[in-house]
Amino acid sequence: MKIGVIYGGNSNEKEISIKSLENVEKSLKNLGYNYEKFESNDIQLHEKIINKDLILNIVHGEFGEDGKLQGYLDIFDKKYTSSPSETCNICFDKYLFYNIFFEKLNIPKMIKTDKYINPPFDFPLILKPRRGGSSKGIYIIHDQSNYKKYLKINIDTFGDTLIQKYVKGREFTLSIIEKSGEFIILPLLEIIPKNEFYDYNAKYTEGKAKLTINHEVHKNYKKQIENIFFTLREVLCFRDMLRIDFIISEEKIYVLEVNTVPGLTKLSDLPISANAHGINFDKLINIFINNHIK
Incomplete structure (x- = not known):
């Protein structure tokens, strides 16, 4: 199986994509996969993907997360990790997402x-x-x-x-992965940043935020969490992975955004939640790849 790993690009999240690449490469080597990596803005991108069986998409931000890369790969009938183009576009555009879901979910005005x-x-x-x-x-x-x-x-x-x-409350992030057509809701992660909120600095600087698996809150809000995911899936088609960021305030869950290409760095939320579920990083990457093997 020939795997292509697309990373980088021109977005302001390029450095995060490069950090995700470091982790993904280690796992691909550990798992013994035949792979080639290339940047999303490579002028020879078409020539490099044409003979690949699967594309691992780890481009965060513009092009990789907004549905454009997915649409590009669809043109060449390429299998790829991450949700389809339409889903990525809706989730990346926070205002579009708001207008679709503000009557279905609790979203801050x-x-x-x-x-x-x-x-x-x-x-x-x-x-x-x-x-x-x-x-x-x-x-x-x-x-x-x-x-x-x-x-x-x-x-x-x-x-x-x-x-x-502004909604004052406790910050949480919920990661969900697909495995062989079934979705697994991973343990809920509570975020306690040292900064005023979970900003860029807190997300990617070690020691700037405390990330804690909170089983008690997950249990208490299990029904609400499942209903949120059910509501999203009624409209959107998800594949492989997603992350839902929200705030709990006065016993209500306020959805902030949905991320269809979550970070895969050492400090990223999804790998931490997966590990708490007994899925280490190598297993996680293998799950995503096996989703596309028939």
Whole structure:
């Protein structure tokens, strides 16, 4: 079996993709797979993928996570890890996701803008890019001065910016993997960041966040968690892996976003939850590959 590993690209999450690659390569070598790696912006990408049986997609951010790479691979009828193009596009576009699911799930209210508007919610409030991941461009805003400053930064940097109502509560992330056509809900991970929230620095700097498997909360909210996943699956088609980030506040789960190409670094949430379920990293990669072997 010939495996292609696509990584990197031009997004602002390229460095995370490279870190994911380091882990994935070790596992592919341990498992004895024949593989070749190449960057997603390689001008010879078509020539390199054409004879591959499976593409492992570890491109985070634009192109790899927004459905474009998936659509490109579909053109050449290539098997690949991660959800189909339509699902990736909806999950990557937070405003589109909000408009599809705001009546079906508890999602903090938000407004989209590409220019300055007066704060639509009381402080504190959240600013975030419409598209993107790894918490880049996300700010908790406490006053008018910072609101004006960071709204301009985000509009200049990312274009469409979301202004979201702040929900105070405990942060959690739920990872789910597919194995032979069945989905496994992994143990719930509670995130206790040393920073104000689980920002980019806290996600990828060792010691900046405490990640704890919380079986008690998972048990208490098991029905709500299952209903959230059921609601998502009624509309979206998931494959291989996904991660749902949410906040629990006043006994309600508020969904923040769904990630279809979660990080696979040493500090990433999904591998930690999988390991707590008895699935080490080598087994995890093998599961994703076996999903596409008939």
